[in-house]
Amino acid sequence: MRSIWKGSIAFGLVNVPVKVYTATEDHDIRFHQVHAADGGRIKYDRVCTVCGKSVQYADIDKAYIAPDGEQVVLTDADFAKLPAAEKHEIPVLEFVPSEQIDPILFDKSYYLEPDSATPKAYVLLAATLERIDKTALVHFTLRQKTRLAALRVHDGVLLLQTLLWPDEVRAVDFTSLDDVSAPRPQELKMAETLVESMSGDFDPSEYTDEYQIELQKLLDDAIARGEGRVDTGATAESAEAPDAEVVDLVAALQRSLEASGRRDAGEKPAKKAPAKKTAKKAAAKKAPAKKATARTATRKGA
Numbered sequence: 604m605r606s607i608w609k610g611s612i613a614f615g616l617v618n619v620p621v622k623v624y625t626a627t628e629d630h631d632i633r634f635h636q637v638h639a640a641d642g643g644r645i646k647y648d649r650v651c652t653v654c655g656k657s658v659q660y661a662d663i664d665k666a667y668i669a670p671d672g673e674q675v676v677l678t679d680a681d682f683a684k685l686p687a688a689e690k691h692e693i694p695v696l697e698f699v700p701s702e703q704i705d706p707i708l709f710d711k712s713y714y715l716e717p718d719s720a721t722p723k724a725y726v727l728l729a730a731t732l733e734r735i736d737k738t739a740l741v742h743f744t745l746r747q748k749t750r751l752a753a754l755r756v757h758d759g760v761l762l763l764q765t766l767l768w769p770d771e772v773r774a775v776d777f778t779s780l781d782d783v784s785a786p787r788p789q790e791l792k793m794a795e796t797l798v799e800s801m802s803g804d805f806d807p808s809e810y811t812d813e814y815q816i817e818l819q820k821l822l823d824d825a826i827a828r829g830e831g832r833v834d835t836g837a838t839a840e841s842a843e844a845p846d847a848e849v850v851d852l853v854a855a856l857q858r859s860l861e862a863s864g865r866r867d868a869g870e871k872p873a874k875k876a877p878a879k880k881t882a883k884k885a886a887a888k889k890a891p892a893k894k895a896t897a898r899t900a901t902r903k904g905a
Contacts, residue, residue: 608745609718610691612728612754612761619728620719621693623745626712626762632818682747690744693763695754698737704753708766715754715761725761732756793856800863 608623636645649658666676717725732739732755739754743763750765786794 604714606716607713610693611718612715612741613692613694614724614728614739615695617724617728619724620717621715621725621761622718623763624714624716626714630812630815632815632822693741693743693752693754696740696742698735698739701736701738701755704738704766707772708769709753710750710765710767713763713765714757715763729756729759729761732761790853790856793853793860797856797859797863800860 604624606622612619741752741754743752752765
């Protein structure tokens with residue numbers, strides 16, 4: 604891995620030199636656009652709508668369109684005037700209970716490596732965070748943008764996760780839930796029994812991205828045949844009609860229990876041996892959260 608940032612964590616009067624690495628990577632297969640007739644690559648040209656000429660990236664500034672339609676253009680010099688935290692320092696703002704940070708706020712993750720011949724301060728901070736089971740809220744400036752971030756320990760090393768600002772989480776109000784009656788005790792009992800029968804310990808290695816695996820096989824087969832275009836030979840089949848909506852929730856839960864081998868809802872479920880699971884990758888839907896009133900770059904009372 605190659606570090607993307609160097610600096611230090613400011614932990615009171617303690618200074619912890621660190622190097623930052625991106626903690627995750629995307630293994631999705633990438634495609635580019637081509638002309639269907641001859642397979643030629645499609646290129647895009649930055650063309651000015653006023654003069655009609657192609658514009659080089661170095662000659663491009665950023666513009667903001669106000670609600671009234673007025674355009675304001677900002678240059679790099681304008682952005683340099685904006686307030687930002689120290690570019691090479693990660694100041695600790697406060698320590699908070701880890702469970703108080705809603706997972707919906709987590710954005711990108713970064714590993715921190717000690718950048719010192721004697722990383723004693725790094726080890727001390729990591730051990731302290733594990734011992735007190737708290738998360739440090741910090742400021743982290745990357746690519747001229749300062750974000751709030753959570754600093755915690757993962758597999759013995761410090762992990763920094765940038766956080767969304769509260770007003771970046773959408774508020775939600777589904778009127779379809781307004782008049783729904785509360786579940787009946789029998790429904791809750793059967794649902795809990797079903798959940799228990801399907802419960803186990805989370806092991807990420809048991810899940811695989813079947814879509815990417817099959818896509819790679821499709822590409823490998825096409826390459827082996829020397830074909831520029833893949834014809835799977837699949838024919839469109841009429842989709843099966845979905846089952847009618849189940850009116851009786853208890854009946855649906857009972858069928859689920861029977862399918863899992865649990866005909867007696869009161870029977871304690873037997874432990875099942877772990878089975879290999881596969882899961883197709885799907886875009887994650889953000890959970891709803893109430894919108895905060897304002898964005899702040901410093902904690903309250905600071």
